[in-house]
Amino acid sequence: MTALLQVRNLSTYFHTQDGVVKAVDGVYYExxxxxxxxxxxxxxxxxxxxxxxxxxxxxxxxxxxxxxEVLFEGTDLLKLSQExxxxxxxxxxxxxxxxxxxxxxxVLTIGRxxxxxxxxxxQMTKQDAYKEALRLLELVGIPQAExxxxxxxxxxxxxxxxxxxxxxxxxxxxxxxxxxxxxxxVDVTIQAQLLELVRGITRELxxxxxxxxxxxxVVARYARRVYVMYAGRIVxxxxxxxxxxxxxxxxxVGLLSxxxxxxxxxxxxxxxxxxQPPDLIFPPSGCPFHPRCAYAIPKCSKDRxxxxxxxxxxxxxxxxxxxxxxxWKKIS
Amino acid sequence: xxxxxxxxxxxxxxxxxAVAFITFSLMHLVPGGPWxxxxxxAPQVVENLNRKYGLDKPLFVQFGNFLWxxxxxxxxxxxxxxxxxxxxxxxxxxxKTATLGVIAxxxxxxxxxxxxxAAALKQNSAVDYASVFFATIFASIPGFVxxxxxxxIFSVVLHLLxxxxxxxxxxxxxxxxxxAALPAAYIARIxxxxxxxxxxxxxxxxxxxxxxAERIVLLRHILRNALIPVMTIAGPELxxxxxxxxxxxxxxxxxxxxxxxVQGVFARDYGLIMGxxxxxxxAVAIVNLIVDILYAVVDxxxxxx
Numbered sequence: 032m033t034a035l036l037q038v039r040n041l042s043t044y045f046h047t048q049d050g051v052v053k054a055v056d057g058v059y060y061e062x063x064x065x066x067x068x069x070x071x072x073x074x075x076x077x078x079x080x081x082x083x084x085x086x087x088x089x090x091x092x093x094x095x096x097x098x099x100e101v102l103f104e105g106t107d108l109l110k111l112s113q114e115x116x117x118x119x120x121x122x123x124x125x126x127x128x129x130x131x132x133x134x135x136x137x138v139l140t141i142g143r144x145x146x147x148x149x150x151x152x153x154q155m156t157k158q159d160a161y162k163e164a165l166r167l168l169e170l171v172g173i174p175q176a177e178x179x180x181x182x183x184x185x186x187x188x189x190x191x192x193x194x195x196x197x198x199x200x201x202x203x204x205x206x207x208x209x210x211x212x213x214x215x216x217v218d219v220t221i222q223a224q225l226l227e228l229v230r231g232i233t234r235e236l237x238x239x240x241x242x243x244x245x246x247x248x249v250v251a252r253y254a255r256r257v258y259v260m261y262a263g264r265i266v267x268x269x270x271x272x273x274x275x276x277x278x279x280x281x282x283x284v285g286l287l288s289x290x291x292x293x294x295x296x297x298x299x300x301x302x303x304x305x306x307q308p309p310d311l312i313f314p315p316s317g318c319p320f321h322p323r324c325a326y327a328i329p330k331c332s333k334d335r336x337x338x339x340x341x342x343x344x345x346x347x348x349x350x351x352x353x354x355x356x357x358x359w360k361k362i363s
Numbered sequence: 364x365x366x367x368x369x370x371x372x373x374x375x376x377x378x379x380x381a382v383a384f385i386t387f388s389l390m391h392l393v394p395g396g397p398w399x400x401x402x403x404x405a406p407q408v409v410e411n412l413n414r415k416y417g418l419d420k421p422l423f424v425q426f427g428n429f430l431w432x433x434x435x436x437x438x439x440x441x442x443x444x445x446x447x448x449x450x451x452x453x454x455x456x457x458x459k460t461a462t463l464g465v466i467a468x469x470x471x472x473x474x475x476x477x478x479x480x481a482a483a484l485k486q487n488s489a490v491d492y493a494s495v496f497f498a499t500i501f502a503s504i505p506g507f508v509x510x511x512x513x514x515x516i517f518s519v520v521l522h523l524l525x526x527x528x529x530x531x532x533x534x535x536x537x538x539x540x541x542x543a544a545l546p547a548a549y550i551a552r553i554x555x556x557x558x559x560x561x562x563x564x565x566x567x568x569x570x571x572x573x574x575x576a577e578r579i580v581l582l583r584h585i586l587r588n589a590l591i592p593v594m595t596i597a598g599p600e601l602x603x604x605x606x607x608x609x610x611x612x613x614x615x616x617x618x619x620x621x622x623x624x625v626q627g628v629f630a631r632d633y634g635l636i637m638g639x640x641x642x643x644x645x646a647v648a649i650v651n652l653i654v655d656i657l658y659a660v661v662d663x664x665x666x667x668x
Binding site: 121122126138151196 | 563564565566568569570571572573574575576579583584587588591661662663664
């Protein structure tokens, strides 16, 4: 399979008054054409920053992409001029943001916000772009599109706004779609609908999808491969199947066991990962997870593990995962 | 919307009535009267004058007479200007005051907004610091100090502009700048703060993620949102400017409404005081109404039911 996007050794730092925050610190991942991958991790682990870095939308200052390559169809996006980069944004790579309530401009109509990208990238006339915007609104399931296109964002519910965001993102048929926690801010009942919508559209258009989430249930259903992020680094990577049933990093094990399950007795306490996510200005020595890790060995606080192939096509940045069998139990 | 407008216009009646009542009461509570002179007039003269102008009647009758005449567009007579009624006097001052006010208003906008924008776009740069510095200076200098300063520079030292009067464009330059300085400083500061606020909104990132050029992001997405708070303060500023400045009009000897009012107060010219105060109240109320309507045009979240 040919990779559409390869992120190599990407590091994005933020310069703050307290010091340099290494939000993304040497991240690797890749997406094949038409493939869906998931980027999983706790809040603040660098998922969003790594995605924004792909589109070079990091506010600078304070942020800065300090190293790495983002190869999109073989071209390093980090080396493009601003002008060339603008032709990629929205047209080749589009993004759905986490916050539908604040991600739409309050003083422009919904129709206008969708049509402006079409005018720009597809050289459509104003009328054609607007007509296409109506079609897209219908496609994402907004009833009475013609009337609703003249409405403003405040007249839409959260779920509806996220549909509008989806319509906007797919309007120019991008090759890659980045969905940054697209369902975090909407009701549970709407979440599944939105994800099904995104899946249906990406399948139809053959669009690759990077799904950023902290919801492991979502990952299992939609992604073929999973990258688990912790403290700005990828700590585990494999097929969704393998990561779920045979996790190779204690952090993933912790994440999986903190998902509530219906098949457990009702009185069981939900297990959590002890401790706090690490300070990204002064990360712990060795493996950044070792202070919270129940399986840590002396080596963990000294040497930082890189991603290693611990099973065929299954990578983990964990010294303990090299021991066979692993001390944690498989999850059925 | 029509209903709202009608209601707002009807509200003008009680507002103006209240203003008239308060002004009338204060005017008569203040010691002294229109006939006080260095050398007191003979009691018989005062009595005759009072009778002539109806000042011998009970106060509520005087107030009632004023209202009745005002309703028909007659604001009464002025004791200092015998040849014309107060309505004519104010109407002769109004064009001057309004011309000056409108010019000063556009100056304030044309100076304030670009400087505020430049400061926000280049935050923490020399441009930013300079803008904030001058905005603070001009917001703190009283109008009469600034007026006298520029008068000294441009009239006394450089002999470029006349110190006062009314007639040609040269007469307008100094007073309009002196009037515009404070609102310009104000508008610049609000523009800067509002731009900085809008620039870090999520929807600006969304606009960039679409691949829009920076110019479009700025004009279509940032500016329209950033100017809403600017409008909030620009409206009252406009009302303030077109209703005339007591100080600047006096300083530059401009025969506008502001100067007439000051003259009226000094002379205890009851008719002129009532007339100019009501004119102010009316101007402020109308401009505020216009601003509120414009609000709904610019910001779709605001709807009047």
